[in-house]
Amino acid sequence: MSETAIEFVHVSKLFGHGKNQIRAVDDVSFKIEKGKTLCLVGESGSGKSTTGKMVAGLLPPSEGKILYKGKDVSTLTHSESKQFRRAVQMIHQDPYASLNPIRSVAQILATPLQHHHIVRSKPELYRKMEELLEIVGLTPPRDFLFKYPHQLSGGQRQRVAVARALTVNPELIVADEAVSMVDVSLRVSLLNMMLRLQKELGVTFLFITHDLAVAKHFAWEGQLAVMYLGRIVELGDTQDLIADPIHPYTRALITALPEADPVVTRTKKRLILRSPDIPSLLNLPSGCTFHPRCPLYEEGFCEIERPASDVVNINGHLAACFVEARKRGQEDRIPEFVRFGGVKV
Numbered sequence: 001m002s003e004t005a006i007e008f009v010h011v012s013k014l015f016g017h018g019k020n021q022i023r024a025v026d027d028v029s030f031k032i033e034k035g036k037t038l039c040l041v042g043e044s045g046s047g048k049s050t051t052g053k054m055v056a057g058l059l060p061p062s063e064g065k066i067l068y069k070g071k072d073v074s075t076l077t078h079s080e081s082k083q084f085r086r087a088v089q090m091i092h093q094d095p096y097a098s099l100n101p102i103r104s105v106a107q108i109l110a111t112p113l114q115h116h117h118i119v120r121s122k123p124e125l126y127r128k129m130e131e132l133l134e135i136v137g138l139t140p141p142r143d144f145l146f147k148y149p150h151q152l153s154g155g156q157r158q159r160v161a162v163a164r165a166l167t168v169n170p171e172l173i174v175a176d177e178a179v180s181m182v183d184v185s186l187r188v189s190l191l192n193m194m195l196r197l198q199k200e201l202g203v204t205f206l207f208i209t210h211d212l213a214v215a216k217h218f219a220w221e222g223q224l225a226v227m228y229l230g231r232i233v234e235l236g237d238t239q240d241l242i243a244d245p246i247h248p249y250t251r252a253l254i255t256a257l258p259e260a261d262p263v264v265t266r267t268k269k270r271l272i273l274r275s276p277d278i279p280s281l282l283n284l285p286s287g288c289t290f291h292p293r294c295p296l297y298e299e300g301f302c303e304i305e306r307p308a309s310d311v312v313n314i315n316g317h318l319a320a321c322f323v324e325a326r327k328r329g330q331e332d333r334i335p336e337f338v339r340f341g342g343v344k345v
């Protein structure tokens with residue numbers, strides 16, 4: 001039976017106070033099975049990083065529950081909490097900022113290995129550091145151990161950051177825009193290295209990116225969650241979601257993807273949004289927050305109530321769109337007063 005690594009149950013994160021309060025993450029639910037990948041994709045400000053930080057235990061939720069292996073993270077004892085922090089590691093966008101510039105690769109890797117008593121002697125330390133560098137594709141390891149971050153390329157630095165995360169044998173890695181600062185030419189090999197890690201070490205991944213092409217590649221065998229203004233608007237197995245996107249926002253993202261074949265790119269019908277502007281979290285539109293941009297917008301239907309993330313549910317492929325719920329024969333999942341144009345019946 002599959003085991004759930006992490007689960008969000010109606011989680012929200014609020015920042016600020018009074019009139020300046022925003023819901024950076026709003027009523028988000030998902031689970032990631034052990035050894036699988038969930039990729040969060042969405043535009044800047046959609047709440048991806050805030051979600052990632054909550055998964056990594058760096059931010060507490062304002063509402064809702066986060067379960068780690070079925071246990072509410074807020075109720076963990078001190079020692080369980082320490083274990084949790086060690087089991088979940090985060091890889092950031094900018095490895096240059098996250099690696100200490102005055103420490104060599106060997107020093108960067110040795111600190112957690114020694115601190116957590118993962119190695120007990122110098123020879124064991126060196127064996128372990130070399131093994132980690134080999135796992136992340138920095139070979140021969142001796143060429144890299146005594147280098148400093150500034151002597152490495154962006155892709156190599158990110159590999160060191162991954163190796164450092166692996167020092168503590170994590171069960172879950174949160175990779176937040178981990179390839180976006182790396183040259184396009186090196187991105188695929190970095191992504192493939194992380195995919196290999198997942199297969200060989202069985203690590204669970206929460207992968208965060210604004211780039212749907214990257215998301216598609218990394219989570220092809222996992223799941224995608226599309227975020228918009230703090231909410232998940234569509235969630236499903238990546239292959240289903242790409243083949244049959246339900247939410248118009250997902251469709252817009254997919255039709256904007258470049259195709260390998262230039263003829264397909266030229267002839268592909270793009271989904272034109274009614275407005276390019278993303279509303280402010282401080283002043284959200286009523287009802288479905290995507291309605292001012294949505295090509296499927298129906299007056300008197302879309303602006304009444306915010307659709308639940310699972311108002312469309314096709315064998316576990318979920319989406320938050322009343323228009324699509326109706327089109328796909330799931331009208332009974334739409335609250336009655338929305339169906340009757342806002343009139344309480």
Ligand SMILES: Nc1ncnc2c1ncn2[C@@H]1O[C@H](COP(=O)(O)OP(=O)(O)OP(=O)(O)O)[C@@H](O)[C@H]1O
Nearest residue numbers: 015016024043044045046047048049050051210281
């Ligand atoms: N510590 C904080 N205090 C106040 N507001 C915050 C804080 N962290 C994030 N926010 C706000 O929450 C919203 C969501 O931010 P978040 O970084 O999670 O989005 P994102 O989708 O990861 O975007 P990006 O890729 O630009 O980081 C944004 O409006 C951001 O300004």
